[in-house]
Amino acid sequence: MLSVENLAISFGGLAALRGFSVEVAEREIVALIGPNGAGKSTVFNIVTGLERPASGRVTFLGKDLLAMVPHAIARCGIARTFQNTEVFRQLTVLDNVLIGCHAHLSAGALRGALGLPAVGREEAAARETAHALLARLGLDDHAGVEARALPLGLQKRVELARALAAEPRLLLLDEPAGGLNPTETRALMGLIVRLRDERGLAILLVEHDMEFVMSISDRVAVLNDGRKIADGKPGAIAADPGVIEAYLGREDD
Ligand SMILES: Nc1ncnc2c1ncn2[C@@H]1O[C@H](COP(=O)(O)OP(=O)(O)OP(=O)(O)O)[C@@H](O)[C@H]1O
Ligand SMILES: [Mg+2]
Incomplete structure:
Protein backbone atom coordinates (compact mmCIF):
# COMPACT_ATOMS: atom_id res chain seq x y z
CA MET A 1 0.00 0.00 0.00
CA LEU A 2 2.69 2.46 1.09
CA SER A 3 6.16 2.10 -0.28
CA VAL A 4 8.98 4.30 0.98
CA GLU A 5 12.25 3.73 -0.84
CA ASN A 6 15.72 4.93 -0.17
CA LEU A 7 14.90 8.30 1.39
CA ALA A 8 17.70 10.74 2.03
CA ILE A 9 17.31 14.17 3.59
CA SER A 10 19.65 16.58 5.38
CA PHE A 11 18.98 19.60 7.54
CA GLY A 12 21.79 22.14 7.44
CA GLY A 13 24.48 19.53 6.89
CA LEU A 14 22.98 16.99 9.29
CA ALA A 15 21.90 13.81 7.48
CA ALA A 16 18.56 12.90 9.10
CA LEU A 17 17.80 10.01 6.72
CA ARG A 18 20.42 8.10 4.74
CA GLY A 19 18.69 5.65 2.45
CA PHE A 20 15.65 4.65 4.51
CA SER A 21 13.03 2.27 3.12
CA VAL A 22 9.88 0.76 4.59
CA GLU A 23 6.65 -0.76 3.29
CA VAL A 24 3.18 -0.97 4.78
CA ALA A 25 0.63 -3.46 3.45
CA GLU A 26 -3.13 -3.20 3.63
CA ARG A 27 -4.48 -3.80 7.19
CA GLU A 28 -0.96 -4.01 8.55
CA ILE A 29 0.19 -2.33 11.78
CA VAL A 30 3.85 -1.38 11.39
CA ALA A 31 5.86 0.30 14.13
CA LEU A 32 8.83 2.55 13.47
CA ILE A 33 11.13 2.67 16.48
CA GLY A 34 14.55 4.06 17.25
CA PRO A 35 16.43 6.51 19.47
CA ASN A 36 15.59 10.22 19.72
CA GLY A 37 16.69 12.02 16.58
CA ALA A 38 16.84 8.80 14.53
CA GLY A 39 14.62 10.33 11.83
CA LYS A 40 11.22 8.77 12.61
CA SER A 41 9.09 11.93 12.51
CA THR A 42 10.99 13.03 9.41
CA VAL A 43 9.71 9.92 7.62
CA PHE A 44 6.14 10.97 8.51
CA ASN A 45 6.82 14.53 7.37
CA ILE A 46 8.04 13.30 4.01
CA VAL A 47 5.11 10.89 3.52
CA THR A 48 2.61 13.67 4.29
CA GLY A 49 4.36 16.19 2.06
CA LEU A 50 5.65 18.53 4.78
CA GLU A 51 9.29 17.87 3.93
CA ARG A 52 10.82 17.02 0.57
CA PRO A 53 13.66 14.46 0.46
CA ALA A 54 16.86 15.02 -1.49
CA SER A 55 16.34 11.59 -3.03
CA GLY A 56 14.12 8.55 -2.77
CA ARG A 57 10.61 7.49 -3.75
CA VAL A 58 7.29 7.40 -1.91
CA THR A 59 4.25 5.74 -3.47
CA PHE A 60 0.81 5.10 -2.02
CA LEU A 61 -1.55 2.80 -3.92
CA GLY A 62 0.74 3.29 -6.90
CA LYS A 63 0.62 7.11 -6.78
CA ASP A 64 3.80 9.16 -6.51
CA LEU A 65 3.37 11.16 -3.29
CA LEU A 66 6.51 13.21 -3.82
CA ALA A 67 4.77 14.95 -6.71
CA MET A 68 1.86 16.03 -4.48
CA VAL A 69 1.12 18.80 -2.00
CA PRO A 70 -0.06 17.88 1.53
CA HIS A 71 -3.81 18.30 0.98
CA ALA A 72 -3.67 16.17 -2.17
CA ILE A 73 -1.85 13.48 -0.19
CA ALA A 74 -4.56 13.67 2.48
CA ARG A 75 -7.21 13.21 -0.20
CA CYS A 76 -5.47 10.06 -1.36
CA GLY A 77 -6.37 8.54 2.02
CA ILE A 78 -3.51 9.30 4.39
CA ALA A 79 -4.15 10.96 7.77
CA ARG A 80 -1.82 11.56 10.69
CA THR A 81 -1.45 12.69 14.25
CA PHE A 82 1.52 14.69 15.54
CA GLN A 83 4.14 14.01 18.17
CA ASN A 84 3.24 17.35 19.80
CA THR A 85 -0.51 16.84 19.84
CA GLU A 86 -2.05 19.40 17.51
CA VAL A 87 -5.69 20.18 18.13
CA PHE A 88 -7.45 23.48 17.46
CA ARG A 89 -7.42 24.55 21.06
CA ALA A 166 -11.02 12.09 6.87
CA GLU A 167 -11.75 8.38 6.34
CA PRO A 168 -8.13 7.48 5.68
CA ARG A 169 -6.91 4.11 4.47
CA LEU A 170 -3.52 4.68 6.06
CA LEU A 171 -3.10 6.29 9.46
CA LEU A 172 0.25 7.64 10.65
CA LEU A 173 0.47 7.97 14.44
CA ASP A 174 3.49 9.80 15.88
CA GLU A 175 3.90 8.71 19.52
CA PRO A 176 0.19 8.07 20.18
CA ALA A 177 0.92 6.90 23.74
CA GLY A 178 3.33 9.75 24.57
CA GLY A 179 2.29 11.33 27.86
CA LEU A 180 -0.48 8.80 28.53
CA ASN A 181 -0.74 6.90 31.82
CA PRO A 182 -0.64 3.07 31.79
CA THR A 183 -4.43 2.72 31.85
CA GLU A 184 -4.89 5.16 28.97
CA THR A 185 -2.08 3.45 27.08
CA ARG A 186 -3.69 0.03 27.40
CA ALA A 187 -7.05 1.40 26.28
CA LEU A 188 -5.38 3.01 23.26
CA MET A 189 -3.69 -0.26 22.31
CA GLY A 190 -7.07 -2.01 22.17
CA LEU A 191 -8.61 0.87 20.27
CA ILE A 192 -5.92 0.91 17.58
CA VAL A 193 -6.24 -2.81 16.93
CA ARG A 194 -10.05 -2.53 16.77
CA LEU A 195 -9.83 0.42 14.37
CA ARG A 196 -7.66 -1.66 12.09
CA ASP A 197 -10.06 -4.60 12.31
CA GLU A 198 -13.26 -2.59 11.90
CA ARG A 199 -12.13 -0.15 9.21
CA GLY A 200 -9.50 -2.22 7.43
CA LEU A 201 -6.99 0.55 8.14
CA ALA A 202 -3.27 0.25 7.65
CA ILE A 203 -1.31 1.92 10.45
CA LEU A 204 2.27 3.14 10.63
CA LEU A 205 3.16 4.29 14.12
CA VAL A 206 6.13 5.73 15.93
CA GLU A 207 6.23 4.86 19.61
CA HIS A 208 8.78 4.61 22.41
CA ASP A 209 6.60 2.44 24.68
CA MET A 210 7.97 -1.02 23.87
CA GLU A 211 5.12 -2.98 25.44
CA PHE A 212 2.78 -1.01 23.20
CA VAL A 213 4.90 -1.61 20.11
CA MET A 214 5.56 -5.28 20.71
CA SER A 215 1.96 -6.19 21.53
CA ILE A 216 0.07 -4.50 18.70
CA SER A 217 2.48 -4.45 15.74
CA ASP A 218 2.53 -6.98 12.94
CA ARG A 219 6.00 -5.75 12.04
CA VAL A 220 8.61 -3.44 13.53
CA ALA A 221 11.17 -1.38 11.61
CA VAL A 222 14.12 0.03 13.54
CA LEU A 223 15.74 3.29 12.57
CA ASN A 224 19.09 4.39 13.91
CA ASP A 225 20.90 7.50 12.77
CA GLY A 226 18.86 7.76 9.58
CA ARG A 227 19.33 4.13 8.55
CA LYS A 228 17.12 1.08 8.97
CA ILE A 229 18.96 -1.46 11.05
CA ALA A 230 16.22 -4.10 11.33
CA ASP A 231 12.73 -4.94 10.08
CA GLY A 232 10.75 -7.96 11.21
CA LYS A 233 8.21 -9.50 13.54
CA PRO A 234 8.16 -8.07 17.09
CA GLY A 235 9.70 -11.19 18.65
CA ALA A 236 12.65 -11.19 16.26
CA ILE A 237 13.22 -7.46 16.75
CA ALA A 238 13.18 -7.76 20.55
CA ALA A 239 15.88 -10.44 20.33
CA ASP A 240 18.04 -8.73 17.69
CA PRO A 241 21.49 -7.92 19.15
CA GLY A 242 21.98 -4.89 16.89
CA VAL A 243 18.64 -3.46 17.97
CA ILE A 244 19.34 -4.07 21.64
CA GLU A 245 22.71 -2.38 21.26
CA ALA A 246 21.33 0.64 19.39
CA TYR A 247 18.08 1.16 21.21
CA LEU A 248 16.38 -1.41 23.41
CA GLY A 249 19.25 -1.94 25.79
CA ARG A 250 19.96 1.68 26.55
CA GLU A 251 19.87 2.55 30.20
CA ASP A 252 17.37 5.40 29.87
CA ASP A 253 14.87 3.01 28.28
N1 LIG B 1 12.87 20.84 10.07
C1 LIG B 1 14.04 20.52 10.62
N2 LIG B 1 15.08 21.37 10.64
C2 LIG B 1 16.27 21.04 11.15
N3 LIG B 1 16.54 19.84 11.70
C3 LIG B 1 15.55 18.93 11.71
C4 LIG B 1 14.25 19.22 11.18
N4 LIG B 1 13.48 18.12 11.34
C5 LIG B 1 14.24 17.21 11.95
N5 LIG B 1 15.48 17.69 12.17
C6 LIG B 1 16.61 16.93 12.76
O1 LIG B 1 16.65 15.69 12.10
C7 LIG B 1 16.92 14.63 13.02
C8 LIG B 1 15.80 13.64 13.01
O2 LIG B 1 14.65 14.26 13.59
P1 LIG B 1 13.28 13.50 13.82
O3 LIG B 1 12.35 14.49 14.41
O4 LIG B 1 12.87 12.85 12.56
O5 LIG B 1 13.70 12.40 14.90
P2 LIG B 1 12.77 11.34 15.67
O6 LIG B 1 13.30 10.00 15.37
O7 LIG B 1 11.34 11.63 15.39
O8 LIG B 1 13.14 11.69 17.20
P3 LIG B 1 12.22 11.71 18.53
O9 LIG B 1 12.12 10.29 19.00
O10 LIG B 1 12.98 12.56 19.47
O11 LIG B 1 10.90 12.31 18.15
C9 LIG B 1 17.15 15.31 14.37
O12 LIG B 1 18.53 15.54 14.53
C10 LIG B 1 16.39 16.62 14.23
O13 LIG B 1 16.93 17.60 15.06
MG1 LIG C 1 9.78 12.26 16.49
Whole structure:
Protein backbone atom coordinates (compact mmCIF):
# COMPACT_ATOMS: atom_id res chain seq x y z
CA MET A 1 0.00 0.00 0.00
CA LEU A 2 2.69 2.46 1.09
CA SER A 3 6.16 2.10 -0.28
CA VAL A 4 8.98 4.30 0.98
CA GLU A 5 12.25 3.73 -0.84
CA ASN A 6 15.72 4.93 -0.17
CA LEU A 7 14.90 8.30 1.39
CA ALA A 8 17.70 10.74 2.03
CA ILE A 9 17.31 14.17 3.59
CA SER A 10 19.65 16.58 5.38
CA PHE A 11 18.98 19.60 7.54
CA GLY A 12 21.79 22.14 7.44
CA GLY A 13 24.48 19.53 6.89
CA LEU A 14 22.98 16.99 9.29
CA ALA A 15 21.90 13.81 7.48
CA ALA A 16 18.56 12.90 9.10
CA LEU A 17 17.80 10.01 6.72
CA ARG A 18 20.42 8.10 4.74
CA GLY A 19 18.69 5.65 2.45
CA PHE A 20 15.65 4.65 4.51
CA SER A 21 13.03 2.27 3.12
CA VAL A 22 9.88 0.76 4.59
CA GLU A 23 6.65 -0.76 3.29
CA VAL A 24 3.18 -0.97 4.78
CA ALA A 25 0.63 -3.46 3.45
CA GLU A 26 -3.13 -3.20 3.63
CA ARG A 27 -4.48 -3.80 7.19
CA GLU A 28 -0.96 -4.01 8.55
CA ILE A 29 0.19 -2.33 11.78
CA VAL A 30 3.85 -1.38 11.39
CA ALA A 31 5.86 0.30 14.13
CA LEU A 32 8.83 2.55 13.47
CA ILE A 33 11.13 2.67 16.48
CA GLY A 34 14.55 4.06 17.25
CA PRO A 35 16.43 6.51 19.47
CA ASN A 36 15.59 10.22 19.72
CA GLY A 37 16.69 12.02 16.58
CA ALA A 38 16.84 8.80 14.53
CA GLY A 39 14.62 10.33 11.83
CA LYS A 40 11.22 8.77 12.61
CA SER A 41 9.09 11.93 12.51
CA THR A 42 10.99 13.03 9.41
CA VAL A 43 9.71 9.92 7.62
CA PHE A 44 6.14 10.97 8.51
CA ASN A 45 6.82 14.53 7.37
CA ILE A 46 8.04 13.30 4.01
CA VAL A 47 5.11 10.89 3.52
CA THR A 48 2.61 13.67 4.29
CA GLY A 49 4.36 16.19 2.06
CA LEU A 50 5.65 18.53 4.78
CA GLU A 51 9.29 17.87 3.93
CA ARG A 52 10.82 17.02 0.57
CA PRO A 53 13.66 14.46 0.46
CA ALA A 54 16.86 15.02 -1.49
CA SER A 55 16.34 11.59 -3.03
CA GLY A 56 14.12 8.55 -2.77
CA ARG A 57 10.61 7.49 -3.75
CA VAL A 58 7.29 7.40 -1.91
CA THR A 59 4.25 5.74 -3.47
CA PHE A 60 0.81 5.10 -2.02
CA LEU A 61 -1.55 2.80 -3.92
CA GLY A 62 0.74 3.29 -6.90
CA LYS A 63 0.62 7.11 -6.78
CA ASP A 64 3.80 9.16 -6.51
CA LEU A 65 3.37 11.16 -3.29
CA LEU A 66 6.51 13.21 -3.82
CA ALA A 67 4.77 14.95 -6.71
CA MET A 68 1.86 16.03 -4.48
CA VAL A 69 1.12 18.80 -2.00
CA PRO A 70 -0.06 17.88 1.53
CA HIS A 71 -3.81 18.30 0.98
CA ALA A 72 -3.67 16.17 -2.17
CA ILE A 73 -1.85 13.48 -0.19
CA ALA A 74 -4.56 13.67 2.48
CA ARG A 75 -7.21 13.21 -0.20
CA CYS A 76 -5.47 10.06 -1.36
CA GLY A 77 -6.37 8.54 2.02
CA ILE A 78 -3.51 9.30 4.39
CA ALA A 79 -4.15 10.96 7.77
CA ARG A 80 -1.82 11.56 10.69
CA THR A 81 -1.45 12.69 14.25
CA PHE A 82 1.52 14.69 15.54
CA GLN A 83 4.14 14.01 18.17
CA ASN A 84 3.24 17.35 19.80
CA THR A 85 -0.51 16.84 19.84
CA GLU A 86 -2.05 19.40 17.51
CA VAL A 87 -5.69 20.18 18.13
CA PHE A 88 -7.45 23.48 17.46
CA ARG A 89 -7.42 24.55 21.06
CA GLN A 90 -10.14 27.15 20.91
CA LEU A 91 -12.56 25.07 18.90
CA THR A 92 -14.92 22.55 20.44
CA VAL A 93 -14.19 18.86 20.24
CA LEU A 94 -17.00 18.47 17.69
CA ASP A 95 -15.63 21.25 15.48
CA ASN A 96 -12.14 19.73 15.61
CA VAL A 97 -13.59 16.53 14.23
CA LEU A 98 -15.72 18.36 11.63
CA ILE A 99 -12.54 19.94 10.31
CA GLY A 100 -11.23 16.43 9.79
CA CYS A 101 -14.24 15.79 7.54
CA HIS A 102 -13.02 18.55 5.21
CA ALA A 103 -11.59 16.02 2.77
CA HIS A 104 -15.18 15.10 1.97
CA LEU A 105 -16.86 18.49 2.35
CA SER A 106 -17.13 21.48 0.06
CA ALA A 107 -15.88 24.72 1.64
CA GLY A 108 -19.42 26.03 2.00
CA ALA A 109 -20.64 22.93 3.76
CA LEU A 110 -17.68 23.02 6.13
CA ARG A 111 -18.44 26.64 7.00
CA GLY A 112 -22.03 25.71 7.62
CA ALA A 113 -21.18 22.68 9.68
CA LEU A 114 -18.82 24.70 11.87
CA GLY A 115 -20.94 27.76 12.44
CA LEU A 116 -24.60 27.68 11.70
CA PRO A 117 -27.37 25.18 12.13
CA ALA A 118 -26.82 22.24 9.81
CA VAL A 119 -29.14 22.75 6.89
CA GLY A 120 -27.51 21.08 3.92
CA ARG A 121 -27.55 17.33 3.55
CA GLU A 122 -23.76 17.32 3.28
CA GLU A 123 -23.35 19.19 6.58
CA ALA A 124 -25.86 17.02 8.35
CA ALA A 125 -24.02 13.91 7.18
CA ALA A 126 -20.69 15.34 8.38
CA ARG A 127 -22.18 16.07 11.79
CA GLU A 128 -23.54 12.55 11.96
CA THR A 129 -20.14 11.10 11.05
CA ALA A 130 -18.43 13.32 13.61
CA HIS A 131 -20.84 12.37 16.39
CA ALA A 132 -20.46 8.68 15.58
CA LEU A 133 -16.67 9.02 15.77
CA LEU A 134 -16.85 10.86 19.07
CA ALA A 135 -19.01 8.09 20.46
CA ARG A 136 -16.63 5.45 19.09
CA LEU A 137 -13.66 7.12 20.81
CA GLY A 138 -15.48 7.77 24.09
CA LEU A 139 -15.57 11.54 23.55
CA ASP A 140 -19.33 12.05 23.23
CA ASP A 141 -19.62 13.69 26.65
CA HIS A 142 -17.08 16.32 25.57
CA ALA A 143 -18.48 17.27 22.14
CA GLY A 144 -19.25 20.86 23.11
CA VAL A 145 -16.14 21.48 25.20
CA GLU A 146 -13.21 23.57 23.93
CA ALA A 147 -10.34 21.21 23.15
CA ARG A 148 -7.91 23.18 25.33
CA ALA A 149 -10.02 22.37 28.40
CA LEU A 150 -9.33 18.65 28.06
CA PRO A 151 -6.42 16.71 29.60
CA LEU A 152 -3.71 15.52 27.21
CA GLY A 153 -5.07 11.97 26.95
CA LEU A 154 -8.41 13.25 25.67
CA GLN A 155 -6.78 15.84 23.39
CA LYS A 156 -4.86 12.99 21.80
CA ARG A 157 -8.18 11.21 21.23
CA VAL A 158 -9.63 14.34 19.64
CA GLU A 159 -6.65 14.45 17.30
CA LEU A 160 -7.17 10.77 16.47
CA ALA A 161 -10.90 11.37 15.85
CA ARG A 162 -10.04 14.27 13.54
CA ALA A 163 -7.64 12.07 11.58
CA LEU A 164 -10.26 9.31 11.30
CA ALA A 165 -12.91 11.78 10.15
CA ALA A 166 -11.02 12.09 6.87
CA GLU A 167 -11.75 8.38 6.34
CA PRO A 168 -8.13 7.48 5.68
CA ARG A 169 -6.91 4.11 4.47
CA LEU A 170 -3.52 4.68 6.06
CA LEU A 171 -3.10 6.29 9.46
CA LEU A 172 0.25 7.64 10.65
CA LEU A 173 0.47 7.97 14.44
CA ASP A 174 3.49 9.80 15.88
CA GLU A 175 3.90 8.71 19.52
CA PRO A 176 0.19 8.07 20.18
CA ALA A 177 0.92 6.90 23.74
CA GLY A 178 3.33 9.75 24.57
CA GLY A 179 2.29 11.33 27.86
CA LEU A 180 -0.48 8.80 28.53
CA ASN A 181 -0.74 6.90 31.82
CA PRO A 182 -0.64 3.07 31.79
CA THR A 183 -4.43 2.72 31.85
CA GLU A 184 -4.89 5.16 28.97
CA THR A 185 -2.08 3.45 27.08
CA ARG A 186 -3.69 0.03 27.40
CA ALA A 187 -7.05 1.40 26.28
CA LEU A 188 -5.38 3.01 23.26
CA MET A 189 -3.69 -0.26 22.31
CA GLY A 190 -7.07 -2.01 22.17
CA LEU A 191 -8.61 0.87 20.27
CA ILE A 192 -5.92 0.91 17.58
CA VAL A 193 -6.24 -2.81 16.93
CA ARG A 194 -10.05 -2.53 16.77
CA LEU A 195 -9.83 0.42 14.37
CA ARG A 196 -7.66 -1.66 12.09
CA ASP A 197 -10.06 -4.60 12.31
CA GLU A 198 -13.26 -2.59 11.90
CA ARG A 199 -12.13 -0.15 9.21
CA GLY A 200 -9.50 -2.22 7.43
CA LEU A 201 -6.99 0.55 8.14
CA ALA A 202 -3.27 0.25 7.65
CA ILE A 203 -1.31 1.92 10.45
CA LEU A 204 2.27 3.14 10.63
CA LEU A 205 3.16 4.29 14.12
CA VAL A 206 6.13 5.73 15.93
CA GLU A 207 6.23 4.86 19.61
CA HIS A 208 8.78 4.61 22.41
CA ASP A 209 6.60 2.44 24.68
CA MET A 210 7.97 -1.02 23.87
CA GLU A 211 5.12 -2.98 25.44
CA PHE A 212 2.78 -1.01 23.20
CA VAL A 213 4.90 -1.61 20.11
CA MET A 214 5.56 -5.28 20.71
CA SER A 215 1.96 -6.19 21.53
CA ILE A 216 0.07 -4.50 18.70
CA SER A 217 2.48 -4.45 15.74
CA ASP A 218 2.53 -6.98 12.94
CA ARG A 219 6.00 -5.75 12.04
CA VAL A 220 8.61 -3.44 13.53
CA ALA A 221 11.17 -1.38 11.61
CA VAL A 222 14.12 0.03 13.54
CA LEU A 223 15.74 3.29 12.57
CA ASN A 224 19.09 4.39 13.91
CA ASP A 225 20.90 7.50 12.77
CA GLY A 226 18.86 7.76 9.58
CA ARG A 227 19.33 4.13 8.55
CA LYS A 228 17.12 1.08 8.97
CA ILE A 229 18.96 -1.46 11.05
CA ALA A 230 16.22 -4.10 11.33
CA ASP A 231 12.73 -4.94 10.08
CA GLY A 232 10.75 -7.96 11.21
CA LYS A 233 8.21 -9.50 13.54
CA PRO A 234 8.16 -8.07 17.09
CA GLY A 235 9.70 -11.19 18.65
CA ALA A 236 12.65 -11.19 16.26
CA ILE A 237 13.22 -7.46 16.75
CA ALA A 238 13.18 -7.76 20.55
CA ALA A 239 15.88 -10.44 20.33
CA ASP A 240 18.04 -8.73 17.69
CA PRO A 241 21.49 -7.92 19.15
CA GLY A 242 21.98 -4.89 16.89
CA VAL A 243 18.64 -3.46 17.97
CA ILE A 244 19.34 -4.07 21.64
CA GLU A 245 22.71 -2.38 21.26
CA ALA A 246 21.33 0.64 19.39
CA TYR A 247 18.08 1.16 21.21
CA LEU A 248 16.38 -1.41 23.41
CA GLY A 249 19.25 -1.94 25.79
CA ARG A 250 19.96 1.68 26.55
CA GLU A 251 19.87 2.55 30.20
CA ASP A 252 17.37 5.40 29.87
CA ASP A 253 14.87 3.01 28.28
N1 LIG B 1 12.87 20.84 10.07
C1 LIG B 1 14.04 20.52 10.62
N2 LIG B 1 15.08 21.37 10.64
C2 LIG B 1 16.27 21.04 11.15
N3 LIG B 1 16.54 19.84 11.70
C3 LIG B 1 15.55 18.93 11.71
C4 LIG B 1 14.25 19.22 11.18
N4 LIG B 1 13.48 18.12 11.34
C5 LIG B 1 14.24 17.21 11.95
N5 LIG B 1 15.48 17.69 12.17
C6 LIG B 1 16.61 16.93 12.76
O1 LIG B 1 16.65 15.69 12.10
C7 LIG B 1 16.92 14.63 13.02
C8 LIG B 1 15.80 13.64 13.01
O2 LIG B 1 14.65 14.26 13.59
P1 LIG B 1 13.28 13.50 13.82
O3 LIG B 1 12.35 14.49 14.41
O4 LIG B 1 12.87 12.85 12.56
O5 LIG B 1 13.70 12.40 14.90
P2 LIG B 1 12.77 11.34 15.67
O6 LIG B 1 13.30 10.00 15.37
O7 LIG B 1 11.34 11.63 15.39
O8 LIG B 1 13.14 11.69 17.20
P3 LIG B 1 12.22 11.71 18.53
O9 LIG B 1 12.12 10.29 19.00
O10 LIG B 1 12.98 12.56 19.47
O11 LIG B 1 10.90 12.31 18.15
C9 LIG B 1 17.15 15.31 14.37
O12 LIG B 1 18.53 15.54 14.53
C10 LIG B 1 16.39 16.62 14.23
O13 LIG B 1 16.93 17.60 15.06
MG1 LIG C 1 9.78 12.26 16.49
